[in-house]
Amino acid sequence: MAQGPKSTEDSSESAVVDIADVDVIAPNFKRRLSGVTSTIIQLVPVQRALGYRVAALGPGLPEEIPHIRFRDLFRLWRAPRGRKNRVWHARRNVEMLPAILMRDVLRMPLKIVFTSASQRRHTGWTKWLISKMDAVIATSGRTATYLTVKNTVVMHGIDTRRFSPPEDKAVARLALGLDPAPKFVGCFGRVRHQKGTDLFVDAMIALLATRPGWNAIVAGRATGPHIEFEKQLIEKVKKSGLADRILFVGEHTNINDWYRTLDLFVAPQRWEGFGLTPLxxxxxxxxxxxxxxxxxxxxxxxGEDETGSVIPANLDAMIAATAEFMDDDARRNEAGACALRHASMNFSIEGEVRRLGAVYDRL
Incomplete structure (x- = not known):
C-alpha cells in the first residue's frame, strides 16, 4: 500500500546514522547559515556517496543530512567498526575545543582535523587550539601562509553537474524572463560593501552607457544593516537611467540557472575567505x-589558457579588465572554454572529497 509523506520528525529520524558506523564526524556548532555550514551541507552527501562513513552533528543543518545526535557522543569511547579511532573534523574554534577535551581528558579514541580558511594571522587562543590538532587543512595556498604548523592544502570543489553550461543560452534566458538578445555580465553573492557590490554597480554604470549590447545582473540577498546599502545602489542605478539594464534579481535557490544566462562574471569582493562564485x-x-x-x-x-583576469579591488582596474572582455568576443569565448576545462578537471567536489579522504586515512 502506498505511504503518505513522512512527517518532519520521521524525516529527521531517517537521516540519523548509527555512530558505530561513523568514521568521521563533521560538527556544525553554529545555527546561522555560513560558508562553513554550506560546506558541510554540500560535502557530507557526496562523501557518503563515495563510500566515506561521515555524519554531521549540530544545529542549523537540513534534516535530510546524515547526522548523529548529541547523546550519541557518549558512545565515542568505543571506536567505530573496523577502525582504531574516529576523526572529528572541526572548522571553527568552538568545534576544536570540545574535541580536545574528549580526546585528552575523557580519553576517547579521536583524531582531530581542523580546516582553516583564514586570510589573516590567528589569535593566540586559536594558535593554541590549532597546535593540538592531529592534522590541519588549509583551503588555499594563501591561507597556508598564515599557519605556523604543518598543513595540507585542500581547495574547495563544486558540483560540476549542477554548474554546467546550457545547451542554448537564449533558451536559458527566456526561462528566467530575460531578454535573449543582449549579452549579460553578472555579480552573484550577498549584497554588501565587503562583497564589493557597489564596485560592480559603479563599473556597470560606467561601462553600459557606451555598450548597448550588454546588460548586467546582480543576484543575491541583502540582510540586516546591508538592506539600506542595497537600496542606495538601486537608487543610484535609477538615477543613471540604467534601471532596465542593471537588474537586481534577489536571491535564488536555482542560482546555477542564472549563471547559464551569463557571458561574463565579475567577483568584486574587497575581502573573501575562499569564494566559490568564480568556480x-x-x-x-x-x-x-x-x-x-x-x-x-x-x-x-x-596568461596562457586564461580563464579570466585577477585585478586589484578598485574601480578603475575593474572597469578596464571588464571592458577588455566585453569588447573582445573571441577572447571571451576562448576564456570560457578554458574555464570549463579548468573547473571540471581541478575543482569537482568529488576531487575535494577524495583529497579530504586521504587526510582522514593518514590518521
Missing part, C-alpha cells in the same frame, strides 16, 4: 574578472 561561473563556461582576495588568484588562470 561556479567557470564550470558554466563563463570567464571571470576577480579581485585579488581570498583564493581567487589560485582559482582563476591568467
Amino acid at each position: 561556479e561561473a567557470m564550470a558554466t563556461a563563463v570567464p571571470v574578472v576577480a579581485t585579488d582576495v581570498g583564493a581567487f588568484p589560485e582559482l582563476v588562470v591568467t
